[in-house]
Amino acid sequence: MKQLIETIVKPLVDHPEDVQVNVVEEDFRVTYQLSVNKNDMGKVIGKQGRVAKAIRTVVYAAGTSQQKKIFLEINE
Amino acid sequence: MKQITATGQNVNEAVESALAQLKTTKDRTEILIIDEGKKGIFGIFGSRPAIVQVTVKADPIEEAKIFLVNVSEQMGVSVKVDITKEGKNVLFNLSGEKIALLIGKRGQTLNSLQYLTQLVINRYHEQYLNVTVDAEDYRKRRNDTLIQLAGRLAIKAVKTGQNVALEPMPSYERKVIHTALVDNKKVKTFSDGSEPHRHIVITPVK
Numbered sequence: 001m002k003q004l005i006e007t008i009v010k011p012l013v014d015h016p017e018d019v020q021v022n023v024v025e026e027d028f029r030v031t032y033q034l035s036v037n038k039n040d041m042g043k044v045i046g047k048q049g050r051v052a053k054a055i056r057t058v059v060y061a062a063g064t065s066q067q068k069k070i071f072l073e074i075n076e
Numbered sequence: 077m078k079q080i081t082a083t084g085q086n087v088n089e090a091v092e093s094a095l096a097q098l099k100t101t102k103d104r105t106e107i108l109i110i111d112e113g114k115k116g117i118f119g120i121f122g123s124r125p126a127i128v129q130v131t132v133k134a135d136p137i138e139e140a141k142i143f144l145v146n147v148s149e150q151m152g153v154s155v156k157v158d159i160t161k162e163g164k165n166v167l168f169n170l171s172g173e174k175i176a177l178l179i180g181k182r183g184q185t186l187n188s189l190q191y192l193t194q195l196v197i198n199r200y201h202e203q204y205l206n207v208t209v210d211a212e213d214y215r216k217r218r219n220d221t222l223i224q225l226a227g228r229l230a231i232k233a234v235k236t237g238q239n240v241a242l243e244p245m246p247s248y249e250r251k252v253i254h255t256a257l258v259d260n261k262k263v264k265t266f267s268d269g270s271e272p273h274r275h276i277v278i279t280p281v282k
Binding site: 001003004007008011012048050051053054055057058061062064065 | 139143146147150151152177178180184185187188189191192195196199271272
């Protein structure tokens with residue numbers, strides 16, 4: 001899953017080396033914290049969050065096979 | 077993206093040496109001259125070799141295909157991608173097992189993949205390309221469903237004499253409905269709300 005997020009995000013940004021995904025696992029939920037270079041924030045969020053929404057849709061679709069609920073957060 | 081620097085006695089020679097090393101041609105690369113070089117006196121004193129940096133340009137369509145294949149694979153679906161290019165429109169047709177996972181509810185996953193692929197392709201391409209991602213004829217089936225839905229709701233609007241609002245849809249799906257009802261003299265269609273909640277309203281003509 002972590003790899004999936006990186007595969008999606010890296011081709012979209014100018015600084016692929018700064019893409020990082022942290023995983024926080026709790027009892028019923030997994031939170032993936034995505035952090036990118038400050039200058040790339042706009043690229044992963046997009047106009048009115050369109051890109052962020054698209055990334056989430058794909059990630060959540062991939063996560064349906066898992067029992068836990070998945071969240072994706074975007075940080076600087 | 078592949079990139080190398082090469083040297084030569086003059087710029088042309090340096091470029092040629094770089095192209096030979098990359099096994100490519102001049103039109104598929106970007107060339108940056110770092111140092112033009114100097115002949116020097118008698119070709120000995122103060123001579124400097126020319127230095128160029130040659131970058132292989134990525135083929136945007138190939139990049140987009142790799143992106144789609146990688147993402148699908150990470151989602152646990154192995155797909156085959158067929159590409160059709162027509163002017164500014166590029167169609168990626170996905171086929172394989174478990175394709176339903178890539179389509180998602182009302183095609184929302186497929187639409188997201190399409191949007192992301194469009195971003196990837198246009199990062200590499202100078203001219204804006206329009207991307208369509210289709211899976212196992214989903215778009216055609218969806219069009220047929222939408223046209224049927226449009227017909228049914230138009231009848232409902234005429235019968236009840238009231239506006240009928242549809243659920244939010246992406247622009248090309250709304251277009252299908254507008255087009256389907258354009259010849260229907262009993263109703264008019266317009267879109268209301270702002271993205272991403274923009275939806276069609278069918279209104280009976282009095």
